[in-house]
Amino acid sequence: MTRLSRRGALALLGALAGCSGANPLDSESVPPELDAAAVRAVASDSAPTVPARLPVDIGSDHLAATERRARSLLDAVPTSLGPDEIPNGAIREKLRDARRRAAERLSASAEASTPFERLLAFADARAEARFAAGAWRAIDAGLTREDLAAEAETVRADRRALRERWRYVGADPVEATLVHAAIEDRIVSGRSHITIGEPRRYRLGNPLGVGEIAEEVERARVAVEDAAHCYDRLTASLDDPVDLQPRLVDARRRLHEAFEDEQDALSSVDPREPWRIDGVDVADTPAAEALEELFRPVDPSDDDDWTDAEPAEALTWAHASFVTLEAFLALRERVREGETFAIESAADVNAVRTAAIEALRAAEESPAEPMLTRHATTGLADQLARADEELSIEGGSVRASWLRDDAATYLTVAARARATPAVSRRVAAALRAA
């Protein structure tokens, strides 16, 4: 990495101009420009991927069935849709794009390193392929939105049936929380709602409107199927299916009370300028961006009542909230000590990115509550990958101020990753306490 950053020919421009992108009140100088090739090289260096996992044994039969379904939906759409099949190029393009995305997700499933990642890839592939298949059948065979009503009703009935028999059972409360959070996400959240008949993106008569409903039905269907499978596998693994709901609800309450107490540490922070610290000027630096981003979700003036959330989901929120609070306080302390993480060279970008990667790796290797920790670091690794992707498309020369957001992402990823293992221990302790 050192070699790459040194290779970057860094153009530190001292030119002064009155109409730069910089705030003239903050600085009279144009921010330095960086060699885009050097920045791209930094972003292309390997980064850890943290595949999504779910602590339940997802059956190979279920994976095979959902993959078959995805492939059959994909096969229902001709591979080479041209003007003969769909004269309207805009409609044709929408169908082809959805089909392409479905095929990409199917390819991604082959690369997936965990069964849960494969499950997620198939779910996405099915939804995308169903959009294309539904729209194509509307064009080719006259399928209408109303024709999908019966299937929608079946999915709704399946969801009701699952919700009726579903209990918060589990052996280990931490692992059970993660599995039940995934179930809540699929059958309580809006993901499995189907609302045929309400105003839509596409008009009546537009085949894409049929595709839109078909996609929604498929999304709901796969959500209910996957939730039912995960639940059945979980219950099958238990000798004594104890209902852990009271334990989850109790942990939610105690963690929420503790969190409110700890938010007192934010009482001196100005919610409008959470980056402002007496005697330290960090305005318009990555540090300021990062502090702003970390403060928003834990702003005490926002009444964020976890008790309204589903029990398992609330505990994942609790985990994320403590992580963010700790990350904010730790980063703020570093800023107070004089760090601004200013970006003036590709080496500076490399430094904040490397710190994020090291923090992610350390969290990943931490022995403390690996399931809970990885639940958090999966998302953090995705954020890092998105920042890398943004930097990898920079061309020509890059003004340092343009990199502020991505540098801030590396900072928040690092700060959150560092805070994660301890918070995992804490949330797990709350769940396991009698």
Add this chain to the structure above:
Amino acid sequence: MPSTTRRRTLQRVATLLAGVGLAGCSGESSSTYPPETTDNVAFDPESHSLRSSDPGPILWAGDRPTTEPGTGDDARRRHWTTRRFVADADDAAAISIADVDGAADAREFLDATDYDAATVYIDQAGIRECFTQDLCHVRWSETEVDTDYARYYRDADVACETDARDVLVTLIRIPEALDPDDVSSYGSSRGSGTCERSNEHLRRRRNRSDDGGAR
């Protein structure tokens, strides 16, 4: 009859607008646009549309414009976005229409307008070939005209390409005899919802304004 003056004005306004396009309108409208309660609205007004994929002019006053197609994107865009008024029978007589679908009906629309009580506003803009639009409403005052359209996909069996553009001319009968000389600001919006929703939205806004004014 101020026909000569009007015709000159017509040409001047058209020329001016051809150069200004949409961008030139925005600065003024916020300061001069009348409040919601005082401007006039016609929902689903009488109108007629002409569409052409030929880059040549569809409708013009006086001599046929000689701008050749393909003289650059800017020229084409200026050609796409023009507005003009037909304020009397002489104005109408001066209008020529290319040989496109609906040309005869457009001529009939112009000739059948009672210019003592109405003005025809001609709104011309580019549109992606695979889309079409409905006119939802027109709002106007003595100095401003504002149109609102609902844009949507053409049928799946309409042959079109995503990167091609057509020119769409909409002739709108505004039920008031306007003096084109006084109109200095223009606006146009295109939403992806239906006209029903757009019109309902405007009705509600206007009702709220009325209620607010009454208090």
